[in-house]
Amino acid sequence: MTAIRPFGLVRGLVIVGALAAFPFVFNEHWLVNIGVFTLMYAALATAWNMFAGYSGYISLGHVAFFGIGAYTVANTFSVSSPLRGSAYSFTSHAFMSIGSGYRPFYVLPLVGLAVALLSVPIGWVALRTRAITFAIVTLTLLFVFQNLAFNLRGVTNGSSGLSVPTPNFPVETYERPFYFAMLGVLVLGLLLSWHIGRNKLGLMLFAIREDEEKARGLGVRTTGVKLVTFALSAGLTAMAGGVWAYYLTYIYPQFAVDPLVMIGSVVPVFLGGRGTLWGPVLGALILVPAQQYMAYRLGASELYLVGYAAVFVVILLVLPRGILPSLGDAYERWRYRGARVTVQPEEVPAA
Amino acid sequence: MTAAAALLESDALTKRFGGVTAVEECSLAVQSGSITALIGPNGSGKTTLFNLLTGYDFADSGAVRFDGRAVRRPNPIALYRAGLTRTFQQARIFPQLSLIENMTVAVHQPWRAIVYPAVRRADRERAHELLEEFGLARLVEERAGRLSYGQKKLLEFATVLMSKPRLVLLDEPTAGVNPVMVEKIEERIRALHARGLTLLVVEHNMPLVMGLCDRVIVLDHGRKIADGPPAEVQHDPAVLDAYLGT
Numbered sequence: 001m002t003a004i005r006p007f008g009l010v011r012g013l014v015i016v017g018a019l020a021a022f023p024f025v026f027n028e029h030w031l032v033n034i035g036v037f038t039l040m041y042a043a044l045a046t047a048w049n050m051f052a053g054y055s056g057y058i059s060l061g062h063v064a065f066f067g068i069g070a071y072t073v074a075n076t077f078s079v080s081s082p083l084r085g086s087a088y089s090f091t092s093h094a095f096m097s098i099g100s101g102y103r104p105f106y107v108l109p110l111v112g113l114a115v116a117l118l119s120v121p122i123g124w125v126a127l128r129t130r131a132i133t134f135a136i137v138t139l140t141l142l143f144v145f146q147n148l149a150f151n152l153r154g155v156t157n158g159s160s161g162l163s164v165p166t167p168n169f170p171v172e173t174y175e176r177p178f179y180f181a182m183l184g185v186l187v188l189g190l191l192l193s194w195h196i197g198r199n200k201l202g203l204m205l206f207a208i209r210e211d212e213e214k215a216r217g218l219g220v221r222t223t224g225v226k227l228v229t230f231a232l233s234a235g236l237t238a239m240a241g242g243v244w245a246y247y248l249t250y251i252y253p254q255f256a257v258d259p260l261v262m263i264g265s266v267v268p269v270f271l272g273g274r275g276t277l278w279g280p281v282l283g284a285l286i287l288v289p290a291q292q293y294m295a296y297r298l299g300a301s302e303l304y305l306v307g308y309a310a311v312f313v314v315i316l317l318v319l320p321r322g323i324l325p326s327l328g329d330a331y332e333r334w335r336y337r338g339a340r341v342t343v344q345p346e347e348v349p350a351a
Numbered sequence: 352m353t354a355a356a357a358l359l360e361s362d363a364l365t366k367r368f369g370g371v372t373a374v375e376e377c378s379l380a381v382q383s384g385s386i387t388a389l390i391g392p393n394g395s396g397k398t399t400l401f402n403l404l405t406g407y408d409f410a411d412s413g414a415v416r417f418d419g420r421a422v423r424r425p426n427p428i429a430l431y432r433a434g435l436t437r438t439f440q441q442a443r444i445f446p447q448l449s450l451i452e453n454m455t456v457a458v459h460q461p462w463r464a465i466v467y468p469a470v471r472r473a474d475r476e477r478a479h480e481l482l483e484e485f486g487l488a489r490l491v492e493e494r495a496g497r498l499s500y501g502q503k504k505l506l507e508f509a510t511v512l513m514s515k516p517r518l519v520l521l522d523e524p525t526a527g528v529n530p531v532m533v534e535k536i537e538e539r540i541r542a543l544h545a546r547g548l549t550l551l552v553v554e555h556n557m558p559l560v561m562g563l564c565d566r567v568i569v570l571d572h573g574r575k576i577a578d579g580p581p582a583e584v585q586h587d588p589a590v591l592d593a594y595l596g597t
Contacts, residue, residue: 200455201465203448207456210445213407217439218457219431219514228465 012190015281019183023176032175036247038288039182043240044265045272045280046189051233052266053274054193054202055226056209060262061126061138062237064145065115067257069238070245072111073104074162075155077246082157101167104246105181111242116235123230127223130212142262149253161252164245178247185239186281192232193277205229209275237265260305264291267308271315273322282323287311357416358383358518358549359435364403364413366396366573373399375573377413381518386540386550388560388581391570392593397553398440400570401522404551405437406430418517432459434517440526440553442503444510446496450487453495453506454478457513477513485509485539501532508539518549525556537563561585569593 019039023032044066052059075081077098098104126137149156156162169177196202204225207215216222245251255261268283290311294304319326357380366374374396381387389397402408404415406425415422417435430436445453455474470478482488485505490498495506504524511519524540525533537559540550554560560567560581567584569577571593577584584590 199465199469200460200467203452203456203469204460204465206448206452207445210447211443213427214439214443214445215456216427217405217407217431217437217443218510219428219436219459220456221428221460221462224462225465 012194015278016183016187016190019186020180023173023179027173029175032179034289034292036175036179036182037292038284039179039186040240040244041264041268041288042281042284043182043186043189044237044261045268045284046186046193047233047236047240048265049269049274049276049280050189050193050196050236051226051229053269053276053280054196054205054209055229057127057130057226058132058135058266059126059138059230059233060135060266061141061145062234062265063257063259063262064141065119065234065237066241066244066261067145067149067253068115068118069111069241070251070256071149071156071162072114072238073107073242074164074245074251076107077104077164078162079165080157080163082154098165098167101169102177104164104242105177105184108181108185108239108242112235112239115238116231119231119234120227123227123234124223127226127230142257142259146253146257149257156253159253161250163250166249175247178243181243182240185236185243188239189236190277190281192236196229196232197277201225201228206275263308263312264288267312267315270312270322271319273324273326276322276324279322279324356383357381358418359404359551360416361400361404362414362416364400364410364415366399366403366408366410372573374403374410374570377570377573377575379568379575379578381549381551382566383517383549384544384547385565386544386552386563388564388567389551389553389570390555390557390560390567395570395593396573397570398522399573401437401520401553405435405520431514431516434514435520436511436514436516436518437520438504438507438511438522438524440522442500442507444495444498444503444506446494448495449492450482450495450498450506451475451478451491453510454481454513457510459514474513481509481512484542486535501528504528505532505536505539508536512543516548518551519543521550521552521554523553523555525554525559533559 022035026032044062048059048062051057075083076096096103096107122141126134126141129137150158196205204215204220207218207220208222208225212222241256245256268287269280270283271287272279272281272283291304291308294307298304298307315322359381360379362378364374364377365372377400389400391397399408403410404425406427406429409425415425417430417433422430445456448456451470455470455478458474479488479491482491485508487502487505487509490502495503498506508521508524524536528536533556540552540563544550552560552564564581566579567577567581568575569584569587569590576589576593577587
């Protein structure tokens with residue numbers, strides 16, 4: 001689980017390299033557009049997995065941070081921001097212009113950091129509960145923030161939505177900057193996940209996932225450990241939300257804090273494998289194009305949602321632990337085929 | 352109750368679950384450097400008392416002192432850091448983690464430890480040393496879930512020693528363990544005691560208790576009914592009555 005495999009780095013570079021090459025190989029707009037959303041869900045799933053997959057705490061409220069990130073970016077660059085003209089406004093047009101078009105991307109790390117800090121008190125309250133209660137509490141968080149987005153018109157402009165200026169990127173490669181921004185968020189998430197997975201923070205999270213009470217008995221500062229990870233995960237989620245808002249150039253409450261986005265960032269983790277590094281990415285690479293295809297074929301009737309739900313049911317029936325752990329099990333069975341599982345017999349005292 | 356040398360003391364601890372009084376007015380002292388046994392029939396409140404002493408449950412009234420200091424709101428994390436730790440009746444280990452990971456979870460971790468590698472060299476060495484002593488060194492990379500029950504008990508015992516505690520509370524260390532393993536556990540307890548560790552042991556194996564412990568505390572229906580050297584307690588009519596009577 002925490003061992004460093006020699007070809008891990010090579011594998012990582014190959015996968016990220018292949019993802020980076022994608023928009024150059026396939027430059028049709030609709031394909032790169034699917035690519036942007038695939039990477040967005042891969043990043044969201046990775047961020048979610050970093051907390052929920054490692055600690056076992058199923059958060060259903062992460063999309064609230066996605067929305068906060070989206071509204072932060074939108075408010076910073078929007079000329080129609082309702083905050084404009086308030087005491088907080090420094091310029092007559094927007095807080096900040098998008099410059100040559102890349103400035104929102106540079107602001108993202110700050111957005112991530114700010115939302116990570118903001119998530120600490122929220123997480124502190126939510127993390128006083130466990131297991132299914134935690135899932136319900138965080139789900140409540142989702143609807144609270146969606147309602148806030150509708151009703152805090154002074155910040156979000158309510159249901160009229162908020163627009164972000166459209167950058168004048170070259171038309172033929174318009175999606176590329178967004179694609180690479182999403183890839184950047186994903187790579188950051190992967191690096192953090194990898195790092196957490198092999199250091200003490202990860203070890204303590206795994207211990208919490210297995211037996212939190214026992215971990216407490218061994219001196220693990222459970223609340224602190226969970227909170228740090230929750231904040232990192234929330235920050236990353238917000239960064240993906242920031243890119244998303246800029247990409248769409250127009251955001252509405254029902255899409256910025258959307259249960260479907262929440263489901264879309266959880267299901268890939270279940271499909272690929274909870275608590276694994278590449279599982280969420282693999283899950284997103286399979287599910288998002290499939291979802292887009294289903295939306296295209298069955299979209300008019302919204303039957304695609306039923307199809308999507310069916311996929312989830314099938315995963316839970318056939319691969320309850322996800323693809324990567326199941327493959328690992330199969331590999332182990334193949335390696336030890338014929339041989340009886342070798343758990344050493346009781347040890348006789350040496351002395 | 353000679354307060355001066357007592358490492359852990361409780362004063363009139365009481366815990367009620369609804370109408371049931373699990374622990375009633377229980378005062379005891381564990382002398383520094385001793386092996387104290389806590390015995391009693393099933394349901395006499397031993398594990399509840401353990402939970403009260405280690406912060407897994409909160410007493411309705413009474414007080415706990417560790418190392419001469421009052422523990423106002425016992426909390427397992429803080430107590431672990433102060434040098435008091437425990438094992439559980441059912442051998443609680445982390446089954447998906449390897450033995451070495453199980454061991455290193457238990458190291459004292461300052462805040463900055465969250466950026467340390469999972470298993471540091473010093474931790475690994477100490478874990479190896481302990482696993483060697485417990486006869487588990489060969490299984491160091493094995494997943495803990497694959498161990499036998501007895502081995503899990505040994506592993507749990509070994510993990511709580513990672514932080515070099517001063518007092519270990521063992522909840523039925525030999526329950527459900529084969530005789531060879533019982534000997535092994537007894538040998539470990541003696542060796543650790545010889546190095547100055549204080550132990551409080553809940554145990555049903557009477558020959559073991561009588562041979563091992565300096566002092567025996569007997570609970571019945573949540574009340575302390577006897578407290579003294581093994582030879583004395585063995586012949587206490589109240590104790591015989593609790594075990595053999597109704």
